[in-house]
Amino acid sequence: MPEIEGVGVTPALRAKLGRLGLERIDDLVVHLPLRYEDETRLTAISHAVTGMPVQIEASVLDVSVQFRPRRQLVAKVADDSGEATLRFLNFYGSQTKQLEAAREDGRKLRLFGEVRQGFWGPEMVHPRYRLVAADASLPESLTPVYPATAGVSQNSLRKLIAKALGQSDLSELLDKSWCQRHGLFTFAEAVRLLHAPPPSANSQALQARTHPAWRRVKFDEVLAQQLSLRKAYQARRAKGAPVLNGDGGVRRQLLGALPFPLTAAQQRALGEIADDLVRPVPMQRLLQGDVGSGKTVVAALAACQAIEAGFQAALMAPTEILAEQHYLKLRAWLEPLGVEVAWLTGSLKKADKQASQQHAATTAHLIVGTHAMIQESVDYARLGLAIIDEQHRFGVAQRLELRRKGEKNALPPHQLMMSATPIPRTLAMSYYADLDVSVLDELPPGRTPVRTRLVSDARRDEVIERIRGAIAAGRQAYWVCPLIEESEKLQLQTALDTHAVLSRELAGLRVGLVHGRLKADEKAATMAEFAAGNIDVLVATTVIEVGVDVPNASLMVIEHAERFGLSQLHQLRGRVGRGQHESVCVLLYQQPLSETARARLKIIYENTDGFEIARQDLQLRGPGEFVGSRQSGVPVLRYADLEADADLIELAREMADTLLREAPERAERHLARWLGSRQELLKA
Template sequence: MQILSQDIKYLKGVGPGRAKVLKDSLGIETVGDLLYTFPYRYIDRSKIYTIREMVSVVPEEALQVESAIPYIQLKGQIVDFSDEGKGRKRRLKAVFTDGTGYVELVWFGGLNFVTENYKVGYTYLLLGKPNLYRQMYSFAHPELDKIEPGFSNPNLGLQPIYSIPGKMKKANFTSKILAKLIHNAFDLIPNGQLQETLPDYLIRRNQLKGLYYALRVAHFPTVSEELPQALHRLKFEELFYLQLDILHYRKGRKSKVLGFNFTRIGENFLSFYNDFLPFSLTGAQKRVIKEIRSDLNSGAQMNRLLQGDVGSGKTIVALMCCLIAIDNDFQACIMAPTEILAEQHYATIKSLVKDMPLHVELLTGSVKGKARKQILDDVSTGSVKILIGTHALIEPTVHFHNLGLAVIDEQHRFGVKQRAALWQKNNRAPHILVMTATPIPRTLAMTVYGDLDVSVLDELPPGRKPISTVHYCTNGLEKLIDGIRYQLRLGRQVYVVYPLVKESQKLDLQDAENGAQQFQTWFPDFKVGLVHGQMKSEAKDAAMQAFIHNETQMLISTTVIEVGVNVPNASVMVIMNAERFGLSQLHQLRGRVGRGAEQSYCVLVSRPQLSEDTRRRLQIMCDTNDGFEIAEEDMKLRGPGDLEGTAQSGMPFDLKIANVLRDNDLMEEARHVAEKVLEEDPQENLPQNAVVWQQLQLLKKNKANFSEIS
């Protein structure tokens, strides 16, 4: 593997300058890193069209949806160049013909390169996506290859296309240049001999292709029929090591981490269940409490993820688990990511146990002076049975008498060190229950939260009305305005959310401020509040509190409304520029309404021209309220790395080519193989598995093990 560990700067065509760009943009430092940077798609270049054929293959109406426009390959000559505009507005144009018609070529950047390399009268092979400008087909920044006279149609096969970030583009890197460097890397491997990263017996048993063949074909397939087996080998290997690491860690954890043994179901739990529970538990809640109860009574530390869609009753489950801890003479705490959420948890739980002799307290950064000192004293003596708060719970001044259970709400908001600090409040780690309203498909949850057991609340309480979701375009808002007016006159409240993209914060803020003025003009009899990311936290909290207490009837926001914020009177969620949100984000926003007894509505507002994928995304929102179904569709459309940023940051090591949802069947297969390896080699010393344990350690070394995070 020495070739793979070679510094990338010594590869032909790289050098120190390009090496820095590759490292900063794609994290490529070695030849191995380069070979494991895969194309995200391939273009079939076996067909060369005439311009006349292109017009029938890509008619004008097909150019309306950018994502549907195919790559077209032409062969012809540049017959004219023109230079237009000055300064930043300067651009180059060329006329290209093959004798059957004319197209326009245009460049907005890299103009010196264009003038030096492309000349009138020469013949070129052109590749690009056509567009229509002033009734003429045009290509922006096409790929051009000079062709000598006498050239005939070659079988160019499949061309790999690599993702090129902005930094690389600025350094004049293209997908084609990256492909050339990868070619150079393969030239370093003598006779195609590459040390295997899987043992021979696993390769034979699972009918896998060799590593060199798989890598070579993944980058440079001759025909599309070669790809499936090559990609199968590479994906299987990634998923095998992913599952092996998870199983390996879980095996070690079960034997290493002792937990408090909660053997009793006592007076507090039974009294609450029999006398004070305001409604019957759903079947899902009963099942989950039983799963948690089994963990708490096992003698090992519980690490469980509780997933539940908005309104599925996670708080009740958390409270009943806290009561089990209290019945066994321990304290419990609930940690939320923001003061508003902590206050809402406190108000809800305080209300639920108001007739029980339980000391419940709230500790946030806002609690100061004598009140804070009294709470800290009561926590340290054990008088406080349930402490609810924010990051304030992990400050050094907070000393629990005997913390037995920690409930962490919206886990991805807390860093590794913060969770570790909570554990260090005891000489033995408390049981951990992580709650999230972000729906994650079970397959992905088992991977991202690999060392956590997963419980799912997949049932809403009876009587809850499903939210009605509709899609309007910006050129037809009359119905929206009428609908909002009707709801406001009924005494309801309305959220209006604008997207916030870091690259254009000023524009987004302007959108929201203009929007707030516009909505105030449309609804002069009602008060409109505004929340945006550039406000100080005190002002933001004040605006949120005004909405919570119905002092403002409409809330315009550039930021995602806090997950968990509970305003039962809010019955309408309007999402502007909905096409700029992912499915999971849209579902989270929709979950801010539908918390009261009245019918609630979610309105998705977008521009009229949408790509096929975007239109499908918005239609899925209109068709279903099921968070798990939406999460799965989101991953199919966008991949796991975009799922609220959770998946990719949570992986034990980066997945370069596999997708944990789309390759679900292969992941199950890889998991079974990993289980068998662990079963047959529990001591990790069988000679045939030496390469397995060596490769696993190498992968873990290259990325910190995720199992430390929870």
């Protein structure tokens, strides 16, 4: 693959280009413009439309440095239609000399920028300009404006990209008749047009990225992503995995002991998981379902299948409170059936931790815990199934580490990842193409819908009375403290202050407090008291976001709701509505609201379906932030749009499978063109 030095890049410039991800000639070819400027035509000063970028050619009439109201370089220029003023608030002495020389020798200025109406008539502030001879020709294509970085000018980028287009292999890697059938330009046509569009090109379509040339580039980008993910999927399936073919005995006992029947969605997901576990290839399945859809019981039954087959299962959760909820629930379900459940977390005392590690390495059937499960000192006797809850909160390296723990003794374990953040279909097709997905799309019977109320902070007194009313009716309530991203200390102080204020405002009621800095046993004791009904109002930080299940709690107040993301608001709201009583979630917000905060609160108020909330969240945030691009290891799409270009994602999925099956060499060349060394990111 030709390196970037091939187009005359110095070591100093190479370092700067590296900040833009430009390391090879191919990277320059697919470094496409943000927008375009039209320098192919001239506009007369008298015809310039205010606020619109135009190109003017004019003679210099006068040059002066003025000191009021501030120091500035001012030049008067004119063409055949009228005069205009140029203002430069930041300038060098050489600019003054240059403009004066142009006035003296009669050379023209070619100016590009917006014209506005000033006190003395039309003016341009800091226009881009250059001196030209009287007969200088105009460019024949629109001028591209590229993503840039400090020390790399637009002019440098244009020259480098023009050289790269001359040296790079732009040969077509897809079947030309197939491209024509689907209305796609050839790759060479597309990139050449996008880097140097002719004046006749539809500038609106270019700016909006709806031009057919953009469509081809978007398709190729999505195809590279699909190819890399499908390759990762195939590479995993090429490895062996333990065949977890149990006799069904433990599963039948657990199903018989549960106080509720499984939903049709749970049964369907279990069937898909069970089929995967009996194959000698590693399962890589994402189990996604809305808050309260019953993912834990599906995970428990999957773990039972591994245990029946003589293997261990491990469940890792991102927070101690969530891991502990899982541990208590799973132990209550499984220990009566003779299943040994171990608990492993970082806050355990040294002796307890060593005992748990020993248990995991010997007789434990199911190990539940946090990041402590992947520490170097932890070994597993025969890990057959790794379950990761809230998988998007773990980095690639952490997910891989749990898999490696199983590989030490034998084959890599099967992996089941769970997420209560529903993933919109287009995002699942694009960013999770290397996973099999099971969806729990129905709630168990008996779950009551939660009503959402938006209340201004000015009406806080009414909310306090609402809490008193709920407690008087025999219910319980949560009060969630404001989210403070910057400081854990500040977050703790806010929780303590909120608890003190509410204890005064709700005098006579039992007000508890739980936050992330509490020791595990203190946290567990408080949660147990709340679950037992000995605490009326639980003041909490977002540690209760997932995994907390208290059916008698029917009211939740989220303070400063405008600070929370949609996913968090939806998760928190899911802590109520878990019993038979009508439940309410009050979103207490403070004015003034930003546009984004207003949009978020409107979405959460109008929707209860997690998938619809996730779809709108994706539109608000974009895919990179939604999937956590730094953690997922998946390159964020630069050009394609998941909503607008959903049809291209479908097309690219089909083409990826075809290329890998029928033309693997062309698939490799396509990946090299688009991703280069970044393909390594996708192997997790």
